[in-house]
Amino acid sequence: MDHHDAEADFEGLLRAADLRVTRPRLAVLRAVGRQPHADTGSVLAAVRTEEPTVSHQAVYDVLGVLSESGLVRRIQPAGSVARYELRVGDNHHHVVCRSCGTVADVDCAVGVRPCLHASDSHGFVIDEAEVTYWGLCPACATQKSATSN
Amino acid sequence: MDHHDAEADFEGLLRAADLRVTRPRLAVLRAVGRQPHADTGSVLAAVRTEEPTVSHQAVYDVLGVLSESGLVRRIQPAGSVARYELRVGDNHHHVVCRSCGTVADVDCAVGVRPCLHASDSHGFVIDEAEVTYWGLCPACATQKSATSN
DNA sequence: GCGGAAGACTTGACTCGTTCAAGTAAAGGG
């Protein structure tokens, strides 16, 4: 038991996923954990505060393998670049601000995965239902109503 | 009543939306109607079969204003370029093939708009719930199971 | 601990969907 009780055991997660433990991977996991819904650029910047020599290609590669392995989740709302989060496996959803692009988590209203079944799926084999709510975040909503006064 | 009974009255739709009626706009509407879920490049190609001199910028502009006016709907599944469809206002959803990217329509399981309500929306003012189902299309599904034999 | 093979990272060029900017052409109200 070390002094990082509150932090996830990223090294263990990587080993459990049969992935090599490297400084860039640990730094990316910490960065995504610290800043949920960060885009690649933000992750890169955050990583470089701890590991200044990490290349942008490494961050793309790492985010790619972590996504494939299910250690991070990649989301990409229309009109946005790819964003990443550590919260995986609970099938939660997202609400996106149409004005500023801010993303927030929304718990699944149904709770089972996939949490919706399509009425007619055209023969597709469906494994996930992704829900994106669109609207205005509190800040943009008050701003808009103030402007229209 | 002209000889195009089966076709939508695109000119009327444009006028109703307070948009000028132009040859590029009519051609884009026809193209999107013919080929639902087409990306910008396909729309451009289709438009040029009728109007060979239309620029690619014009297609971007037209798709932009038609989307804003609600005459076409823009979707952008993660990892895909923007796609467009004429079917608007019925809040239907989409199923996307993880393997080949094919998109198909799925009727809304609930039927009201927004068809889901978030349990805790963090103060966001939500106006739409967009559902994307992920899986494999019939062709890719049979291909995969054949390969793994 | 140590060596070697598999895999990760660095560097730098490049692709391509999309946007920007300036000038020309067309729509449609008066």
Add this chain to the structure above:
DNA sequence: CCCTTTACTTGAACGAGTCAAGTCTTCCGC
């Protein structure tokens, strides 16, 4: 039919993401 508004053309630019070649690390087996 003219004039103003707004669309469209042309051509350059942007930026997220990818590709490719070479170097460095990880970690397994000894």
